[in-house]
Amino acid sequence: MMLLECFMFGAIIFLMTGAQCEDIEIFANEGSVAVLPCTHKPWSSFPPAIIWSKVNKGTVWRKERSGLQYWGASWSQKGSQGSRIQCPHSQYEKGAYNLEISQVTEEDGGFYSCRLEFGAQFTESLVYLRIIKVTVSPPVPIWGRDVSVTCNVSPWPHGASVQWILNNSPFVPQTEIFANTDEAKSVVKEKATAKLSGNWTCVVSFKGKEARASATVSVKGIIQPSDDNTKVYAAVGSAVTLPCVFSNDLAPSSAVWEKLKPGSHFNPAPGRLPPSFSPSLSYSQYPWDRSGSLMEVRLEDEGRYRCSGIVEEQKLTRTMQLIVARIDRNMSKKQGSVTLKCQLSDTSDITDYEWLRVTYDLNGTKSVESIQKGKTLTISGVSEENQGEWLCLFYGKEGILGNVTHHVQLMSGLSGRKSSGSSHNTAAVVGLSFLLLVLLMILAQMYKNHQRRKRIFQYPALETIVHTISNEREERERTRVKK
Numbered sequence: 001m002m003l004l005e006c007f008m009f010g011a012i013i014f015l016m017t018g019a020q021c022e023d024i025e026i027f028a029n030e031g032s033v034a035v036l037p038c039t040h041k042p043w044s045s046f047p048p049a050i051i052w053s054k055v056n057k058g059t060v061w062r063k064e065r066s067g068l069q070y071w072g073a074s075w076s077q078k079g080s081q082g083s084r085i086q087c088p089h090s091q092y093e094k095g096a097y098n099l100e101i102s103q104v105t106e107e108d109g110g111f112y113s114c115r116l117e118f119g120a121q122f123t124e125s126l127v128y129l130r131i132i133k134v135t136v137s138p139p140v141p142i143w144g145r146d147v148s149v150t151c152n153v154s155p156w157p158h159g160a161s162v163q164w165i166l167n168n169s170p171f172v173p174q175t176e177i178f179a180n181t182d183e184a185k186s187v188v189k190e191k192a193t194a195k196l197s198g199n200w201t202c203v204v205s206f207k208g209k210e211a212r213a214s215a216t217v218s219v220k221g222i223i224q225p226s227d228d229n230t231k232v233y234a235a236v237g238s239a240v241t242l243p244c245v246f247s248n249d250l251a252p253s254s255a256v257w258e259k260l261k262p263g264s265h266f267n268p269a270p271g272r273l274p275p276s277f278s279p280s281l282s283y284s285q286y287p288w289d290r291s292g293s294l295m296e297v298r299l300e301d302e303g304r305y306r307c308s309g310i311v312e313e314q315k316l317t318r319t320m321q322l323i324v325a326r327i328d329r330n331m332s333k334k335q336g337s338v339t340l341k342c343q344l345s346d347t348s349d350i351t352d353y354e355w356l357r358v359t360y361d362l363n364g365t366k367s368v369e370s371i372q373k374g375k376t377l378t379i380s381g382v383s384e385e386n387q388g389e390w391l392c393l394f395y396g397k398e399g400i401l402g403n404v405t406h407h408v409q410l411m412s413g414l415s416g417r418k419s420s421g422s423s424h425n426t427a428a429v430v431g432l433s434f435l436l437l438v439l440l441m442i443l444a445q446m447y448k449n450h451q452r453r454k455r456i457f458q459y460p461a462l463e464t465i466v467h468t469i470s471n472e473r474e475e476r477e478r479t480r481v482k483k
Ligand SMILES: *[C@@H]1O[C@H](CO)[C@@H](O)[C@H](O)[C@H]1NC(C)=O
Pocket: 165, 168, 199, 200, 201, 214, 216
C-alpha cells in the first residue's frame, strides 16, 4: 500500500514537472552566468542524487547521494579558473538544484535536463538555454563602408520577433531585407555613418519572454563635419575655419584640401584654394585634426571645398560649402537715408534675418539692441545717433547660422543734419537769395543813376527834378525791402 502510494506520488510529480519543463526557456547573454532552474519540493532531509546533462551531449555534472561530484569531460576544471559549472548546495534546503554556467558561449546553447533521484523515485525537467549576443562586422566600421549589426541567438528561436533599439530609440532598418526569415530580420546592414554610432540593443520576444543584448558601435572616419555638403557661414573679411576632424585615434595619411570648381556635383574638378587658406597647424599634436582656415574671407571664396585623407587604405572625403555673407549699402541722397541689405551667397537654408544695433557707452560697455526682422534695413539719415555697428543675424531652422556687421560712418554731404533740420536749411537759403536780390537791385539802381547823370549833363535844369523823383522811388523801394 505504502509503496504504491509513493510510486503514484512520484509519478504525479514526474508528470507535473514533465509538463512544466517544455516551457522553461532561458536566455543568457554571452559571457554572463546562465542559471538553469531545477526545483523540487524537499523530499526528505537527504539530498537527492543530481544529474545535469546536456541532451545528446552527455553528463555535464552530477552529484551522488554520498556527496561525490563528477564533471563531464568538456566541463571539468580548466586551468586556474576552475570549472564553469556550479550547483550551489546552499540552495538545496529550499529545493533548488539550479545549475550555474559562467562565461557562457554560443556552444552552451541547447537542451539541458535535470534529473533528481530520490531512492527509487526520480524527477526530470528540461531547460532550453539560448545564448544571445550582438555582433558588429567589421568590429571597427569605417565611415561610408558597409557595416552589419547582427542579433545572434543560439539556438535561434523560430517564430521570435526582433526589434532594434539604437541609443534608446527604436531603429528601423532602411535597407531592404531580402530573405523573409527571422534570422534575416536580426541583421541590420547599413552604410556606416555617425548616426549608426552608439549603443545597439536587440530585443528578442519569444513565447512571452523578452531577451536583450547590446553592443557599442563606433564608426571611424571624419566625425566633423558629420555630413557631406555641410554649410559653413562666414562674413566677408572675417576668418573662418573649415572643419575636417577624423576620429580621435585615426591618423590619416595624405590629407588634402581642395576647392571644387562649380559645376558637376558628382565629379567635381578641383580648383585653386584661396590665397588666405592655410591648413591646421595643430595636426602634429592632434593628427586627426585636418581642419583648414581662411584668414580673410573674400566674396569669391564662396563655394565647395573638400578635405580627404587615407585611413586603412581607404580614401575618406568630406565636402562642405562656404557661404559668404556681406552687407550691401545703398544710399539715397534724395531722402538722406541708407538702406542696408543682408546678402548671402546661398540663401537656401535661411529662414529669417534680424538686425541688431551694437553700441558702446563711455566706459566701453557693449550693448546690443534688436531693431527689426527682415533682410533689409533702412536707416533714415546718417547722424551721430545712427553711426556705429549694425549687425545682421541670419537664422536657419535650427537657430542662428551666423552674422555680418556693417559700420556706419559719418560722411560729408550727409553728415550733421537730421531730416528735421531741413526746415532751417530752407530758411537760410531763402534769406540768402533775398539778400542777393537786394544787392543786385542796388547795383542796378546805381548803374541807372550813372547813365542818367551822363544824359542830364546836357539838360542841367532837369537834373534836380529827375534826381528827386528817383530818390523818392529809391526811398519807397528801400522801405519795401525793410518790410
Ligand atoms: C545600452 O543600452 C541598454 C538598454 O538600452 C543598457 O542596458 C546598456 O547598459 C547600454 N550599454 C551601454 C554600453 O551604454
